[in-house]
Amino acid sequence: MDDGAKKEDDFGTIASDNLADLGEVSKMRRRLTIAAGSIPMIDGAGLDELRKLSVDEGEDNDEQNVLKGSCVVTKHHGVTKKGHAPYNPMKKNQDAMVIAVDPATDTIILGVFDGHGEFGDRVSEYYERKLADALFCHASWPTDVKLSSREVILRLEQEIIYNPRINTNFSGTTLTMVIIRGDHMTGVNIGDSRAVIGKVGPDGNLIAEEFTHDHKPDTPGEKERILAAGGRVFAVEYDDGIDGPPRVWLAEMDVPGLAMSRSIGDDIAHTAGVISEPEFTERTLDKDTDKFLIVATDGLWEFINNDESVQMVSNSDNLKSSVDTLVAEANEKWMQEEQVIDDTTVIVAHLHNFRD
Numbered sequence: 001m002d003d004g005a006k007k008e009d010d011f012g013t014i015a016s017d018n019l020a021d022l023g024e025v026s027k028m029r030r031r032l033t034i035a036a037g038s039i040p041m042i043d044g045a046g047l048d049e050l051r052k053l054s055v056d057e058g059e060d061n062d063e064q065n066v067l068k069g070s071c072v073v074t075k076h077h078g079v080t081k082k083g084h085a086p087y088n089p090m091k092k093n094q095d096a097m098v099i100a101v102d103p104a105t106d107t108i109i110l111g112v113f114d115g116h117g118e119f120g121d122r123v124s125e126y127y128e129r130k131l132a133d134a135l136f137c138h139a140s141w142p143t144d145v146k147l148s149s150r151e152v153i154l155r156l157e158q159e160i161i162y163n164p165r166i167n168t169n170f171s172g173t174t175l176t177m178v179i180i181r182g183d184h185m186t187g188v189n190i191g192d193s194r195a196v197i198g199k200v201g202p203d204g205n206l207i208a209e210e211f212t213h214d215h216k217p218d219t220p221g222e223k224e225r226i227l228a229a230g231g232r233v234f235a236v237e238y239d240d241g242i243d244g245p246p247r248v249w250l251a252e253m254d255v256p257g258l259a260m261s262r263s264i265g266d267d268i269a270h271t272a273g274v275i276s277e278p279e280f281t282e283r284t285l286d287k288d289t290d291k292f293l294i295v296a297t298d299g300l301w302e303f304i305n306n307d308e309s310v311q312m313v314s315n316s317d318n319l320k321s322s323v324d325t326l327v328a329e330a331n332e333k334w335m336q337e338e339q340v341i342d343d344t345t346v347i348v349a350h351l352h353n354f355r356d
Contacts (some may be wrong), residue, residue, distance in 0.1 A: 020329075039280055069106040070182040072285050074356050076110065077319045078347035081327055083299065085340050087168040095297050096124040097341040098177070100132035105142050107181040108165045109135065112193050112345045114297040116263075117171030123265050130156055131177075146167050149188050156265050157276055170256055172265025175278070176212055178295055180222050180285070180349075185293075187212040187281035191260045194301050197285075198292045198310040206291065206314045208306035211281055214298075215262040222261035231272030274309040291354045299344030300326055303333035313348055318355075323348050 046353055094115035101108045109132055115124035135141055138148035151174065161168050174191025187195055190213035201207035215222055217233045228231065232249040236257075247257040250272050258269040260337035264276045294300075294309050304312075309326060316322035326346045334341040350356060 013329055014335075015298075024159070047088075050074060069103070071106050071108055071180055072183045072287070072290075072351050073108050073110075073180055073349045074351065075319055075355045076108075076347065076349040077323050078110070078295075078345070079323050079327060080112075080345035081331075081343065083170045083334075083341040083343040086169070092121045093343050094121040094124055094173075095123075095299065095345040096128035096173075097193075097347060098132055099347065100136075102136050102141075104136075107145075107179060108349075109177055110195075110293065110295050110347050111175065111177030111188075112295055112297050112347065113175040114193050114299070114343070114345070115171070116173065117266070119166045119168065119171035120173060122166045123168065123171060126160055127156060127173065127175060127264070130159075145181065145186050146188075149186075149280075150178075150231055153188075153190070153264070153278055154276065155304055157215040160265060161267065168265035169267045170267075172263040172296070174260065175264055176295060176297075178211070178293060183287070185211070185283055185285055188278045189213065189215070189250050189261045189281070190264060190278050190294075191215055192301070193294060193295075193297045194306075195295045196306045196309060197290055198294065198313055199286075200289045200291065201202065205237055207309055207354070208310040210306055211283070213259050213279070213281075214301075216246060216278070217248045217259070217261045219261065224303045226273030227262060229271075229273030248274055285351055287352045290351050293349045294326070294346065294352055295349075296326070297342075297344060299334075299342035300330045300346055302330075302342065303337060304330050319348060320352060 014314045015204065035260045076099060078097050078099055080093060080095045080097050085091045096113040098109060098111040099193060105229050111131065113124035113127050115121050131152065134152045135148055138152055140148040154285065160166050174193045176189045176193035176195055178195050179186045179188065192214040194214060195211040197209040197211050198206050199209055217223060217226060223233050226248055232251060233246050235243040235246045237243050245259045247259050248269055249255065256269045258266060258274060263269065263277055266274055292313055294313065300309065312325050312329060313322040316325055324344050327344050
């Protein structure tokens with residue numbers, strides 16, 4: 001959560017020292033909350049206006065540093081864009097991304113981070129700066145990307161937790177990355193960002209395959225772990241009868257209200273069964289069927305599903321326009337549904353010379 005902002009972000013409560021502020025929070029449909037009171041909104045924002053609002057303010061990662069060896073990623077483009085909160089003109093972008101190549105092992109990393117809480121931007125930015133170099137230097141990196149990823153992720157988390165400038169009691173980040181070495185892809189996931197593959201289906205049309213899977217508090221296995229640790233899982237019902245997402249709460253206090261079951265940081269939530277253990281998925285990328293990857297934070301996935309995202313990329317003229325379209329369409333839906341826009345980070349990577 002940004003300094004001075006009254007929004008829930010990924011929490012069901014305001015992550016501040018004054019928990020009494022909880023009473024000032026009004027409706028929450030998805031992830032962000034509008035503070036109570038009369039707040040001017042942006043109405044009637046069309047696709048062009050939202051594209052300008054989002055895509056003109058952010059950080060691009062252009063198509064560069066593509067490996068020349070056997071790695072099947074032939075082109076990539078990524079962008080991270082600050083969201084919009086009318087009650088917080090000083091809002092920061094708490095998302096981050098990393099695109100890094102290691103020619104020594106013919107490997108590319110595509111990763112996104114979705115920070116949340118007062119210091120969420122510092123947590124996500126720390127991983128953005130440190131993660132790739134730490135992986136490339138790990139002794140097991142050339143032979144075991146899962147072992148090296150797990151050890152580096154957890155070590156960096158400990159560095160952040162013990163950093164006196166970053167209070168992680170109610171702050172943290174998700175982490176979703178794909179590691180592609182040659183034609184083998186490993187997914188590394190903590191939280192509810194997501195990686196999706198666009199591939200040719202049995203009928204010859206492009207379809208979506210979910211490669212990483214969101215860690216939600218009510219997911220079987222995740223919920224059981226939280227309950228066993230003494231936490232609670234429930235969704236808040238608001239005055240208009242619309243429920244928010246299931247959240248994690250302490251046994252006897254209505255905090256922290258985290259809307260995911262795995263995260264980095266979030267010390268209080270971790271006492272209620274939330275963990276930072278990454279979940280790994282693996283598969284070989286098929287040159288005949290697998291065409292591109294989408295790796296994105298939930299600023300995209302909250303209102304655009306896997307199939308819709310793949311069709312948007314498929315219908316775009318080029319790689320950059322596919323990323324810009326995904327961001328703009330997601331932002332437009334946020335405004336329609338919530339009157340706010342979440343930070344949104346999207347990476348698209350072409351495989352096997354798709355449209356190159």
